[in-house]
Each structure stands twice: as structure tokens, then as C-alpha cells.
Amino acid sequence: MAKEKDKVSEKLKKKDRSLDRRAFINRGARLTLGLSLAAVGTAAAVNSGKEEYVWQIDPFKCTQCGRCATDCVLSPSAVKCVHAYDLCGYCDLCGGYFEPGVTDLGTAAEKQLCPAAAIERKFIEEPYFEYIIDEDLCIGCAICVKGCSSFGNGSLHLQIRHNICKNCNECAIARVCPSDAIIRVPASDPYIIKGDFTQNGEKQEEA
Amino acid sequence: MIKINAKTGILLLMVFTFLALNAQQRFPKPEFETGYEQPDTTTPEPRSAVLEWFDVVVLTGVLALAYFFIFRRRSRRGIMWLTVFTLLYFGFYRNGCICPIGSIQNVTLAIFDPTYKISITVLLFFLIPLVAALFHGRTFCAAACPLGAIQDLIVIRPMPVSSWVRKTLSFVPHVYLGLAVLFAATGTDFIICRYDPFVGIFRMDGPYTMIVLGIAFLLLGMFFGRPYCRVFCPYGVLLGWMSRFSKKHLTITPSECIQCKLCHDSCPYDAIEEPTDPKVRSESTVRSFMRKYMVFGLLIPVWIFIGGLAVSSAHVFLSKAHPDVYLAELLISRPELKADEENLDIQAFLESGKSMNQLVEEASVIRGKFETGGWFLGGYLGLVLGIMLMNQFVIRKRQDYEPHKGDCFSCGRCMDYCPVDRKF
Numbered sequence: 001m002a003k004e005k006d007k008v009s010e011k012l013k014k015k016d017r018s019l020d021r022r023a024f025i026n027r028g029a030r031l032t033l034g035l036s037l038a039a040v041g042t043a044a045a046v047n048s049g050k051e052e053y054v055w056q057i058d059p060f061k062c063t064q065c066g067r068c069a070t071d072c073v074l075s076p077s078a079v080k081c082v083h084a085y086d087l088c089g090y091c092d093l094c095g096g097y098f099e100p101g102v103t104d105l106g107t108a109a110e111k112q113l114c115p116a117a118a119i120e121r122k123f124i125e126e127p128y129f130e131y132i133i134d135e136d137l138c139i140g141c142a143i144c145v146k147g148c149s150s151f152g153n154g155s156l157h158l159q160i161r162h163n164i165c166k167n168c169n170e171c172a173i174a175r176v177c178p179s180d181a182i183i184r185v186p187a188s189d190p191y192i193i194k195g196d197f198t199q200n201g202e203k204q205e206e207a
Numbered sequence: 208m209i210k211i212n213a214k215t216g217i218l219l220l221m222v223f224t225f226l227a228l229n230a231q232q233r234f235p236k237p238e239f240e241t242g243y244e245q246p247d248t249t250t251p252e253p254r255s256a257v258l259e260w261f262d263v264v265v266l267t268g269v270l271a272l273a274y275f276f277i278f279r280r281r282s283r284r285g286i287m288w289l290t291v292f293t294l295l296y297f298g299f300y301r302n303g304c305i306c307p308i309g310s311i312q313n314v315t316l317a318i319f320d321p322t323y324k325i326s327i328t329v330l331l332f333f334l335i336p337l338v339a340a341l342f343h344g345r346t347f348c349a350a351a352c353p354l355g356a357i358q359d360l361i362v363i364r365p366m367p368v369s370s371w372v373r374k375t376l377s378f379v380p381h382v383y384l385g386l387a388v389l390f391a392a393t394g395t396d397f398i399i400c401r402y403d404p405f406v407g408i409f410r411m412d413g414p415y416t417m418i419v420l421g422i423a424f425l426l427l428g429m430f431f432g433r434p435y436c437r438v439f440c441p442y443g444v445l446l447g448w449m450s451r452f453s454k455k456h457l458t459i460t461p462s463e464c465i466q467c468k469l470c471h472d473s474c475p476y477d478a479i480e481e482p483t484d485p486k487v488r489s490e491s492t493v494r495s496f497m498r499k500y501m502v503f504g505l506l507i508p509v510w511i512f513i514g515g516l517a518v519s520s521a522h523v524f525l526s527k528a529h530p531d532v533y534l535a536e537l538l539i540s541r542p543e544l545k546a547d548e549e550n551l552d553i554q555a556f557l558e559s560g561k562s563m564n565q566l567v568e569e570a571s572v573i574r575g576k577f578e579t580g581g582w583f584l585g586g587y588l589g590l591v592l593g594i595m596l597m598n599q600f601v602i603r604k605r606q607d608y609e610p611h612k613g614d615c616f617s618c619g620r621c622m623d624y625c626p627v628d629r630k631f
Contacts, residue, residue: 033449040314044313044318045330047324051324054253063555073417088236089233090236161251162254169309169312169313175401178552
């Protein structure tokens with residue numbers, strides 16, 4: 001401290017007063033700004049977590065409104081339909097695959113719900129069929145999700161795919177989601193995949 | 208789309224009944240006899256946290272290099288290559304998210320909303336460039352900002368802009384910053400990110416409006432250097448404060464200025480101030496300037512009050528940006544819309560089981576926040592305006608051409624143009 005004082009007094013002798021006053025004001029302002037930065041930083045740090053966060057859809061809140069397909073900043077959307085196979089009934093007449101009221105269960109395009117033909121229907125054994133989502137084609141419109149939830153087990157549901165998602169600072173879909181189903185989740189646990197029904201019950205109760 | 212909408216009503220009903228009955232699986236999982244193996248649901252991992260920390264390291268590294276190039280090497284070329292690197296790395300590779308400009312909102316929300324968790328890397332992205340600016344000026348703008356980089360590299364034919372236009376426009380970033388903080392603090396919206404003009408270009412994808420806005424900014428930027436930085440950037444306001452009082456700042460000349468004016472013409476951002484004319488400083492002008500300075504200084508509280516009153520009385524309008532307030536207003540003014548099955552927001556609200564009273568109560572709480580926030584925002588804007596007016600009557604003594612410490616982006620073009628002690 002003594003050294004600094006010496007320095008200051010030396011400067012006083014050398015330079016004219018106005019310059020020194022300016023330096024003093026500058027130093028004071030710098031200190032004030034530095035302290036306020038520290039204060040803002042601390043106030044925010046109180047609410048900080050070590051985790052990184054990513055966006056995800058809570059399938060239990062989702063109402064399949066279709067905005068995921070239209071409001072993502074990417075085209076096609078980073079939201080895709082995923083298939084929770086644990087939950088699937090492997091139905092022949094799949095509510096997520098077929099237009100309602102089809103009689104003849106073929107794979108012709110006009111019989112399919114999916115506007116992008118992103119669902120592949122594969123015969124396993126009588127009378128069961130497996131349904132696989134081609135994520136490159138899927139646009140995240142949730143039409144199949146709605147069909148599956150209405151008529152089937154709800155094994156098809158939407159998820160944000162993190163290999164595509166840009167993790168925008170504010171998710172453009174979250175802003176318009178009518179049911180606030182898009183939430184921030186820790187990056188270490190970035191998916192909410194539906195389990196089987198008993199598990200779901202527990203999960204929902206926990207939430 | 209029409210097709211979807213027509214089906215919505217029927218399907219919604221069915222979803223409802225389903226939700227009510229979903230205690231059990233409708234179709235139990237079959238027991239396969241052919242040895243079918245059920246595939247796993249894939250879950251591609253997000254970008255790893257290590258890489259987020261790596262970004263912080265890159266940011267710090269770029270700022271350190273910028274310091275080296277400006278203060279040790281006095282090299283415009285070095286800064287330019289850093290700009291190119293930033294454009295490629297933070298721009299086209301990292302796609303512009305997260306950037307310090309947007310992080311203002313994360314920090315604000317973290318302070319005002321205890322449930323919002325901000326990650327340390329985002330906080331560091333907010334703080335590091337500001338601390339750097341406190342020590343050596345706005346080197347972040349020159350070297351480490353992807354938005355600055357893309358604009359800096361396309362300045363072809365900058366036109367000089369008269370000082371009163373610049374001074375008037377320099378008020379806009381304060382408004383933008385104030386609104387961004389107000390909207391973030393009330394949990395309404397992140398407007399900085401929403402209206403980021405270049406993120407669509409970095410991603411080579413994005414909504415039509417975003418791309419058009421980006422191209423418009425780039426076209427303008429060819430003739431008016433860095434339009435976003437100078438007329439809009441809210442982070443630039445904070446950096447400007449820091450830089451104004453920075454410990455060190457870029458100097459145009461390595462030794463004595465010879466008043467050749469080359470630097471003044473080289474600066475595309477009109478950030479170099481001319482030497483003051485000693486003739487202006489006659490005793491009578493000094494006295495009249497002093498008087499005006501004092502008068503405008505005393506007027507500042509008036510501006511603050513007027514600003515606060517004006518913005519807070521606009522809180523009803525401003526709060527409409529919040530979706531809950533908007534919805535509540537819509538349902539009160541047009542209750543018949545409840546029957547509109549195509550209005551997704553209203554239908555989702557009705558399904559949520561929330562009562563109208565609850566919604567209105569929440570909305571009025573948010574509106575109250577806007578009213579209080581409006582006083583702060585308006586007061587702040589009044590203060591800024593007051594100081595700007597007062598500063599018109601500050602007499603500065605400048606013998607040489609000097610960069611304006613608050614406005615200079617430290618791009619280093621002037622250093623390159625200064626003929627003093629130049630190696631040939």
C-alpha cells in the first residue's frame with residue numbers, strides 16, 4: 001500500500017491535475033463496474049447448476065397439437081416420433097399407422113396416416129406387426145402419436161432428437177407449445193421415453 | 208393442414224377418454240413365439256458437457272490472442288484471422304448458440320426466477336468478455352463475436368454517417384437491452400435470440416423471416432459498417448460501459464500522432480474522434496457549456512420520472528407479449544372462442560383443468576411485474592437519455608486522433624493505416 005501511495009504522489013507531481021482526476025474517476029468507475037459484474041455473476045451463480053441443460057418433450061403433457069412440426073427453427077423439425085417398443089401392442093390394425101376406418105389393411109399410401117410415409121410396417125408373426133419410424137423422413141407432426149394414443153397404447157410419442165437439435169437458447173417450439181410440454185432437462189438424462197404402463201403410473205405420481 | 212384440423216375435434220375427444228382410462232394398457236404386449244427380438248428405442252446423446260467447457264476455453268483463448276495481436280503485435284492481420292476463425296468456429300460450427308449476447312437473458316432469468324437453472328458455462332460466456340473489456344476494451348467484438356465477425360468481413364464501402372444520426376441511433380441498443388431484460392425477467396420471451404439476424408445464416412436453415420432479416424443486415428452492412436453491433440446489439444451496451452473505463456485500450460499510433468487523418472478515414476465504424484478545436488474553447492463558450500451541462504444534469508431526475516411513468520403506463524400493452532396474459536385477455540374479451548376447436552392454445556388451456564380464475568390471477572401477477580419493471584425500464588431509459596443530452600455539453604480536450612473508447616470495436620484497422628513507425 002505504501003508503495004502505491006508513493007507512486008500516486010509521484011504522479012501527482014509529474015502530471016497536471018485534470019489528468020490525474022480523470023485517472024482517478026476512471027479507476028473508481030472501473031472498480032464499480034467490476035464489483036457490479038461480480039454482484040450480477042454471484043446472483044446468477046446462486047441459481048447455477050453444474051449440469052448443462054437441453055430441451056425435451058414431456059410425452060405425458062403433450063397434446064399432439066402439431067406445432068412441433070411447424071415451429072422448430074430447423075426444417076424438418078428436430079422433433080421426431082419415437083417408438084417405445086415396451087409399450088407397443090404390435091396391433092395389426094394400428095391406430096398410429098392407418099387412417100381411421102380403413103377396411104383393407106394394406107400399406108398403400110392413401111391408407112397411411114403419416115404424411116411423410118415415415119412408418120415402416122413389418123410382419124413379425126400372426127397377428128403381430130412391428131412399426132419402425134424412419135427418422136430421416138419423420139417431420140414430427142404427431143399425427144401418428146395422436147392415432148396411437150387414441151386407439152392404441154400410446155407407444156408412439158414425440159421426442160426432441162439431440163443429434164439434430166441445436167439446443168437454441170430459447171426453444172422456438174417451447175414458446176408456442178400450448179401445454180408447456182417442452183421442458184429443460186439435464187443433459188445427462190436427455191430423454192423422456194415412455195416405459196411400460198406400470199412404470200408410467202409411478203413416474204407420473206412422482207412428477 | 209385442413210385435413211388435420213378437421214380430425215382434431217373427434218380425436219381430441221378420444222384422447223380425453225383415453226387419458227381418463229389410461230390406468231392400464233389396452234393391448235397387452237404379445238408373447239412372441241418366433242424368437243422376435245424387440246429393438247431398443249434409440250436415444251442419441253446431446254453434445255457433451257466437455258465440449259461446452261471447451262467452448263469456454265476457446266473463447267478465453269481467442270480473447271487472449273486478441274490482446275496479444277492488439278497490444279503486443281499491433282497486427283490488424285492477426286485480428287482479421289481471429290475474426291475468420293470465430294466466424295467459422297462460433298458461427299458456422301457452433302451455429303451461434305450459446306453466445307454472450309443471448310446469455311444476458313439467461314443471467315437475468317436466473318436472477319429473477321429461482322426455478323431456472325443456469326449452467327456455469329453460460330454464465331462464464333456472459334462474464335468473460337465483459338471482464339476482458341474492463342481490462343482491454345471491446346476485443347470481444349473484434350475477435351470473438353460471430354455476429355460481429357460476419358459483419359466485419361463484409362464491410363466493402365462504408366459510408367460516413369453524421370454524428371447526430373449516430374448519437375440518435377445509439378439510443379436504440381439501450382431500448383433493446385432494457386426490453387430484453389424486462390421480457391427475460393418476467394419469463395415472457397428471449398427476444399434477443401428470437402430476432403438474432405445471423406443465426407439462420409450460420410445454420411443455413413431457419414424460418415424465412417430470419418434469413419431475410421440476416422441478408423438485409425448483410426446488404427446494409429456493406430455500406431454501413433456493423434449495423435447490428437452499432438444500432439441494436441444489447442451486449443454492446445454492457446461492453447461499451449466496461450470499455451469506456453477500461454484499464455488499457457487500443458491506441459492508433461505506436462508513438463506520436465502526426466495528425467495525418469489516415470486513421471480517421473480507415474475506420475469503417477466512425478469510432479475515431481478528431482482532435483478538438485481550441486478555438487471553440489473561448490471563455491464564454493466554456494461558461495455557457497458549463498451552465499447547460501449543469502441544467503441538463505439537474506434535469507436527469509425529470510427524464511427518469513417521465514420515462515418510468517411512460518413505460519409503466521404502457522405495461523398493459525407490453526404484458527401482452529406474455530402468452531398467459533394474452534390468453535387471459537383473449538378469453539375475457541371474447542369468451543365465445545372457448546368453443547373454437549381450432550384454437551390450440553385455448554383448447555389446451557381448457558384441457559389442462561386450470562380454472563379461469565387461476566389463469567386471470569396468474570396473468571395479473573405477471574402484469575404487475577410488468578408495471579414494476581416498466582418503472583425500472585423507463586427510468587433507465589430516462590437516465591440514458593439524460594446522460595446523452597448532458598454529454599453534449601462536455602468539453603473534451605483532445606490533441607490527437609483517438610478511438611472512442613466506448614464505441615471502438617478494436618478491429619485494428621487504424622493501427623494498420625497509421626504511418627508512424629511503420630516497417631517498410
